[in-house]
Amino acid sequence: MEKLMNQLSENILDKFSMDYLRNQVLKNAYGNDDTVIAGLDPRILIAWYLFFGLVPWFVNDLSFLLGSFLLVMITTLLARVAGLVLFLFGLGVFSQTGYLFLVTLLFGGDASAVAPLLILTLKVATISLASVTVFSGLDPDKLSNGLMWYGCPERLSFSISYAYRMLPMLMEEFQNVLLSYRLRGNPPAHDTFSGKVRYLIYQVKIIMESFYPLMLNTAKRSRTTVEALELRGYRYAAVNKTVKKIRLSALKVTYNDLLFLAISVLWVALCLLCSTLF
């Protein structure tokens, strides 16, 4: 039993290593570029998201919500979203509503609390999954092109794709700085309970202290990046309308996009029909 516990705690630690996080970020951004969702036109997908990200807030109809939830669940599966994101989603939904149910039960409530809570949960879940589908199903470049088409400033869309380009590098750098602390540090013994607490405090402190070298190293790196961006015409492009046109000309609505829209519309219509029938 003890062995199992040991293994479990080690596994959790292993899962949350920097390396794992970095891998998940990359996976989330670029690991699923061959899925059905990734192949869709970002403009269509953003419009689709506007519907499923907003409408559920204002509708209380159970069969509509249930239907929408099923649909976004399927799209999430189609988008092959990374494990960590799904875990965060689960945690998020629970922290929003799941605990309310537990508290209700604890204070003598009964199953009648389920119905209103279910509606709230469905709303939150649908909206979250729709976001997950769009933001992690599309790679950042397509997403930013889509946003640009809708008139978002070019700097925003550049920032999105650049952040994804930088994030893995930052995390690697952070990991190395943390490793420096580990290589040279002398953490408190952590056999006893109070030792464990001290060890935890020590680790949190180290993580906080690591930010200082991280920031400086990043600043040093970005000096080259800023110069290179200048040379490669980033500022020039920001004020040039033709560049935007060229960039957006790569966007094309295909048969698949229309099919995707048609299925979504049909499905929603079906759900609405159900709710009027029953």
Add this chain to the structure above:
Amino acid sequence: MNAVEMKGLTYTYPGASQPILKDITLEITKGDFLAVVGNNGCGKSTLCKVLNGLIPHFITGDFQGEARVEGLNTLENDVSALAQKVGYVYQDFENQIVRPTVLDDASYACLNYAFPDYLERGREALRQCGLEGRDNAYIWQLSGGQTHLLALAGAVCLRPDVLILDEPIAQLDPMHADRIYDVLRELNEKQGKTIIVIEHHTEYIADYCRHVLLMKDGRVQWLLPTREALQRVEELEECNIFPPQVTQAAHRLKKAGVLPQDVPLPTTVEEGKKTFSSLTFRPAESVKPAASVGENAISFRNISLSYRSVKGEPRMIFDGLNLDIRKGEKVALIGSNGAGKSTLMKLMVGLLKPQSGSICLFGEPVTQKKAEDFSRQISLVYQNPEEMFIKDSIAGDISYAMRVWGVKDWQERTDALLERFRLQDLRDRDGRLMSGGQMRRASLAIGVALEPKVLLLDEPTANLDIATRREIMGVLEDMKDIIQTAVIATHDMQLVCQWAERIIVLSGGNVVADGSRDEIFSRADLSKLVGIRPPEIFTMAQALNPQALCYTIEEFTRQFQEAAAWKS
């Protein structure tokens, strides 16, 4: 028309009291392949940034005189106009890549400058740089050498007439380095581009460049054809530039009167064959290094390790690796980029855990403990010194480990270390703001602060000029008594030959060769397999006499003499 013309150029960085470029007048002909050499901080990079207009348009400062590139005055034209004439590849080229996929990055500049055929131009640039077929690869899937080629492609796509590269091969193994230079030669010969490299690997200058420009203290000393330039051995050495080993050897032999005074010094092995043809070889009494039979310092048993990959199967680095490193050994770990050298070092200090197998440090298993438990016995100096600076001053960084481990006389020891590594004057400076050589010395001081029994160095001489490199090697020699066992991962074969007693060659996660330098370098199959290459002087000696195994210039000059000298 000349590609570059400068007249009376003087430039001072904002806030600096001294100009960094002083009264530079210079002409570079179209289609030249020029190497710019000079001491650290002599203004080489600054000169190149004048050419692409970053100075004075982006980095201000006091600018006097005139610079013209392809007829365009750099003062009158803005950076974007100049960028289409001059391509620039930085020394830290990975920071110059801003897009996630290969084709995307290669065509990025063309898109920004609104060329409708930007993708076609990007593809063409990739083709010219030998990255064909990797269009949709993500940049983190590329090796170090390929990343450099991509940075080059990003510059080539604008079809500039002039290409500037700052230390293009500092971090690359010889095979990748050759690749870069072959690409550059092709661009130079087939596309007629003018190529300017800042370079201190004179072997490459001798093989590829047409002219050499020597800078000293912000001034141009001379611009000469390569052969003539590399003959000026003393002048170059004064600026910490070391001519090819063949040239140095001939220079010494000439000085000693072994070679006639009127022969020109050879700069390549081919030329050396003729110059040295009058000499005969006498093998030195070989001193067999005593086979070390000491106990194991580190031992690996059946190690398997794989990295998570973004897509698909995890990437296997080691599969059943077995290796022993004994006490008192000086081990060099060599192999191409990505052969697993750094990973192996991280395993030794316990920063990475293998999926299976066991690692023992002085008989104690590493796998079950944390990295912290070993920090007094083994120490790792990273390839990138910046990542070792965790405090805001060098003195703080060096003393950190001693303080947290409660070393009593940590203050005295910090002072002693600062002195030994010549860092006393910089003690309160942040490590990141120092020069490359100073950073490297500081990272070494941090690494040896706890007086570990085993010291691991990852690429300690990358990016360093020869003088700093010598210094680093001197320090290693000095500290022999404290550090019993040392392991260095490196591409620097001169370092390997001068220092290492045992060489371990890694390839694809396996130890493909393990032995003394004679055993390693006399095997022709190895260099083909893993792209390692002996130092030039070794190749020279082999070309003269297949029995000759000379690893240093001293050995060469001792073993190759006039026939008459041997008789007496």
